[in-house]
Amino acid sequence: MAESSRAFTPAAWAALRAQLEREVNATSAARMRWLLTFAEATGLRAAELLSVQRGHPQRRNAVWWLRVHGKGARNRAVPVPLAALAATVAYFAARGLAFESAPPDTPLLASTTSTGALTYRSLHETFKRFVARALRHSELPFAERRDAQTASTHWLRHTHATRAAEVGVPPEVLQANLGHADPRTTAGY
Known part of the structure; x- marks a missing residue:
């Protein structure tokens, strides 16, 4: 890991994945498994992950897209x-819901103690504790x-961007997916 990197190395990522198998609370483990998988695949910011609802992902031509209202009030399709x-x-x-029939306003990322959305602070604290256990x-x-x-x-966002750059995703595609206004921001990956 470069000193200035804020991305998990493949070995650290493997440690996070291995921790999922040791988690004792099935609901918490399911939520963390979703978070790691979804964030690695999409690169959404934490605030964006917290605002996504069941009705937001849309299927177009056999591909699922997520309309994101991101930083700087910019919209993008991911x-x-x-x-x-x-x-x-x-x-x-794992939450006792069927994805296909859940109400459109159901948050994708939910609290384990209610059906409502998770707060930013709770997500941050939960993730920090999970990383500490994994380490x-x-x-x-x-x-x-x-x-x-x-x-x-x-770091989940940086991990997504770093892995995407490593496998050769074109910079302009990565910039669009991440919602960066300035290509120099994306070039850092």
């Missing part, structure tokens, strides 16, 4: 890969573990 959609369906099932069980080198301990939910 593709939702099938893995992210499958994770959403599974997460809804306790990991065999990551000290420097990598130290860096990952500073992670916030925004």
Whole structure:
């Protein structure tokens, strides 16, 4: 991990995924599994993840898209890969809901104690605790573990962008998906 990087390395990401299998609360594990999968696939900001509702993903020509009202009041369409959609369906099932028939205003990311949306603060604190548990069980080198301990939910977005750049997603496509106004921001990946 580069010193200035705010993306999880593949090894740190594997530690997060491994932690999902150790989670004792099935509902919390389902929510975290959804968060890791959906954020890695879409690169949404935490505030965007918190505002997405069941009625927002739309299918066009066999591809699922999510209309996002993002930072700077800019709108964009973000593709939702099938893995992210499958994770959403599974997460809804873990909450006792059928994705296809859930009311359109049902939040994709919900509190484990109610059917309502999760707050930004709760998401941040829950994610920090999850990362801490994962790192306790990991065999990551000290420097990598130290860096990952500073992670916030925004690291999920950076992880998405870093992995996309590594596999050769064109910069203009990545810029559009992330909603960056300035291509220099995207070029950092």
